[in-house]
Ligand code: SF4
C-alpha cells in the first residue's frame with residue numbers, strides 16, 4: 043500500500059502543478075471533487091506509439107503521457123496483432139515502467155556469486171569493466187569463448203556484437219525451449235515452419251482441435267481474438283489436455299488425456315479417418331506425398347488401441363475424427379506452441395501435420411492460412427563479418443543437421459558450458475533467465491560456476507542476474523526509440539516504436555549500450571543512428587514517419603492469406619517432392635524415421651506425479667511475476683493443481699501449503715488447488731515462480747521454480763528440449 | 776466534470792460466452808483510475824460445475840457496479856456523496872464522502888471497496904468522463920474477447936442497444952443479477 047501511495051503522490055504533484063500546497067491527499071480530493079472528475083489537465087497530454095514488450099506477440103499500443111508520465115496504454119485499433127486490445131500483462135506495462143524494483147544503475151558484483159552483493163557503477167565504469175574482461179577472455183581462450191542468450195526486441199545489437207567478437211554461440215532460447223521441434227516437424231511436412239504467429243484461421247473455422255494449446259491462458263491477443271470469434275460463430279472446439287483449462291471452458295468436446303499420450307490419440311484418429319475414407323481425397327491425391335506408405339504404416343493404430351493408451355473412450359475419439367472431417371477443409375489441428383514436452387516432439391508435430399494433410403486445409407479459410415510478410419530492403423544497421431566457426435552446442439552440425447545455426451540450442455549451449463566441452467568462459471544474457479528456462483537448474487548452476495564472466499542486460503534483478511558479475515540495466519520499451527520492425531499475419535505490417543518518456547532511471551537501450559561496448563572493446567563497427575535507420579527504412583517501405591507517429595502501424599502487402607481459395611493457386615510446398623509429405627524425404631535423407639510412430643513416454647513411479655507446467659493468462663515466462671498489478675490478480679498465490687483423490691491420500695486439503703519434492707530437494711510453498719479436473723497422474727504448476735533473487739521483493743521465495751523439477755531431454759531431430767518427464771512427490775509444507 | 780446528459784441512459788452488457796477470464800479489464804481499469812494496488816473496480820468470477828453435470832463446464836462472470844436505478848448505496852449514503860446521475864451512472868462525490876462505509880455492505884453486488892489512499896468509498900464509474908470524451912470505458916476498450924458492450928440504451932444505434940436487440944431476436948438468454956432485490960441493475964448478461 044505504501045509503495046502505491048508514493049506513486050499516487052507523484053501523480054498528484056504532476057497534475058496539481060499549480061502549487062506544492064496541493065500535493066497532499068486532502069487537497070487532492072478537494073481539487074478533484076467527484077471521483078468521475080479525476081480531471082487531467084489536457085494541455086500536458088501527449089501520445090506515443092509503441093509495441094508491447096510484456097510478452098513477445100508485439101501488440102501495437104499507444105501510450106498516453108500526462109505531464110511527462112505514462113498514464114495509460116491502449117491498443118492501436120488497426121494493428122493486425124491485436125486490433126485495439128491489450129491483455130492484462132500489456133495493461134500492466136505502466137506499473138513496470140515505474141516499478142521501484144527495477145534495476146536503476148549498472149551494477150558490478152562485489153561479493154561471492156549469488157550473495158547479491160553488488161556495487162553501483164557508472165555506465166562508463168561498467169562498460170570499461172566488461173570490455174576489459176572480455177578482451178582478456180578472448181586473448182586467453184579465443185573468440186568462441188563467448189555465449190549469448192537473448193530474447194526480445196533489443197536482442198539484435200547483442201547478436202551482432204557476438205558476431206563482431208567472433209563467436210557463433212548465439213542462442214535465442216525460444217527455439218530450444220518453445221517452438222523448435224514444432225517448426226522443424228512442420229518444415230519436414232509442409233516445407234516451412236509454423237512461425238511465431240501461428241497461422242490458424244480460427245475466426246473462419248468450423249472445427250478447431252487443440253492439444254494442450256491453451257489459447258485463453260498462454261494468451262496472445264491476436265490468436266485469442268480469432269479463437270473467440272470462431273467460438274462465437276459456432277466453431278466446434280475439441281480440446282485435449284490432462285487439465286481442464288480456461289480454453290477447455292470454451293470447448294464443445296473436452297478430452298482428459300493421460301499425460302504423454304497425445305501421439306496415440308492422433309494416430310488412432312488418423313487410422314480411423316483413413317479406414318473410413320473420410321479424408322480430403324482430392325487434396326491427398328494431388329498434393330501429398332507418400333500416402334500409401336503412410337496408410338500401411340498407421341494400420342495398426344486402431345481407435346481401440348488409442349483408447350486404451352490415452353484413457354479416452356473410443357466414441358470420443360471417433361467423434362473428434364468425424365467432426366474434423368465433416369468440417370474439412372474449414373478446420374485445423376493446432377500445430378501447438380511451447381512444444382517441448384517429451385523429448386520426441388518433432389515426430390509428434392509430424393503426426394499433427396499429417397492429420398492436417400488429411401483435412402486438406404492448406405491456405406484456405408478456416409484452415410491454415412498463408413502468413414503475408416512485409417518484404418523490403420532493410421538498411422544495414424551495422425557492417426560486420428559473420429563468424430563461421432562451429433557452434434559448441436552442435437546445432438547445424440552432423441549430429442543435428444536441421445538445427446538452425448542462428449538460433450542455437452540454449453539447453454545444448456548451457457550443457458556445453460557446464461561440461462566445458464569447449465572453453466566457454468564468457469556469458470552474455472539479454473532478456474533471458476537460464477535458471478528458469480533451462481530444464482534443469484543444476485546444469486545451469488554448473489555452467490555459472492564454470493564461467494569467468496557473466497554479463498546480464500535486464501530490467502529486473504532476475505535469478506540469473508543475481509548470479510551475474512555485471513548487470514547492465516536496460517530501459518523498458520516505453521523509454522526506447524528503436525528501429526522499425528515488420529511483422530506478418532494476414533497482412534504484412536510495419537510497427538513503430540518511439541519512447542513515451544525519458545528513462546525513469548539510469549538505464550540505456552541495448553543499441554546504445556552495445557555501441558559503447560564495441561567502442562570500449564576497440565572494434566571499429568558502429569550502429570547507425572536509429573533515426574537515420576528509420577528514415578532509410580521508411581523510404582524503402584514506402585511510408586513516412588509522420589504517418590507512423592500518428593498511427594503506429596502501417597499495413598502494406600495485402601494479398602490474400604487464402605491463395606488456394608481466392609486465386610485458385612495450386613497448393614505448393616517447399617519439400618523435396620514439392621508436395622506435403624506424409625513420408626518425409628528430408629527425414630529419410632538425414633536417417634530419421636520418415637514416418638512418425640507412437641513412442642511410449644516414461645511414467646511416474648508409485649507415489650509420484652508428472653509435473654506439467656504452463657502459462658496463466660496474466661504472466662509471461664519468468665519475467666512478470668513481480669509486477670504488483672498482476673500479482674494482485676491472484677493475490678500472490680502460486681497454485682499447484684492436484685487431483686482430489688490423490689490429494690486425499692496425501693492428506694492435502696484445498697488451500698493448504700504444499701511443496702514439490704524431487705530427490706530430496708524441496709520447493710518453496712505453493713497453494714494446493716485440489717480439483718477433479720486434472721488427470722490423477724499429473725500435477726500442474728504455473729510457470730515462472732519460485733524466484734530466489736531478493737531483488738524481486740514482492741515474489742521472492744514464493745512458489746516453485748519449475749526448472750528445479752523438470753526433465754532436460756533433447757529431441758533427437760530438432761535438438762530442442764523436453765520438459766514434461768520430470769516426476770515429483772508432493773508433501774505438506 | 777462531465778455534466779450528465781439527461782437524454783442518455785448508460786448500461787453495459789457482458790456477452791459471457793466471449794469472456795475468457797483473461798482479466799485484462801481488471802488491469803485496464805486499475806491503470807485508468809489508479810486504483811490501489813490490491814483493489815479492483817471490476818472482477819471476474821469463475822464458476823465450475825464438475826459435480827453437477829456429467830460434462831465439465833466452466834463459466835466466467837464479469838461483475839462490477841450495476842449502476843442500479845434503485846441503488847441501495849444511494850439510499851444509505853448519509854451525505855449524498857453516492858448519487859444517481861441523470862444519465863444513469865451511480866457516482867460518488869469524493870468531496871462529500873466522509874468515509875463512513877455504509878454503502879459498502881449495502882451493495883448486494885459487492886461492487887464497492889474502501890480506497891485507503893483517498894479515504895473514500897470507491898467503485899466503477901462507467902468511466903466518466905472517458906465516455907463523454909467519446910471513448911469507451913477502459914475495460915470495454917481493452918477486452919480481447921470483446922465480451923463487454925457499452926453504450927446508451929436510449930439510442931437504438933448504440934452498440935449496447937444492438938447487442939440487446941440481437942440477443943432478443945435470437946432468443947439468447949439475457950439476465951441481470953439479483954433481479955429479486957428490485958435494484959433495477961443496468962448491467963446485462965447475455966448468453967447464447
Ligand atoms: S499479448 Fe499481451 S503481453 Fe503480449 S504483446 Fe499483446 S498485450 Fe502485450
Ligand code: SF4
Nearest residue numbers: 794797798800918920
Ligand atoms: S477483458 Fe474481457 S475477456 Fe478478459 S476477463 Fe475481462 S471481460 Fe473477460
Ligand code: SF4
Nearest residue numbers: 804899901902912914
Ligand atoms: S467502466 Fe471504467 S470504472 Fe467501470 S469497471 Fe470498466 S474500466 Fe473500471
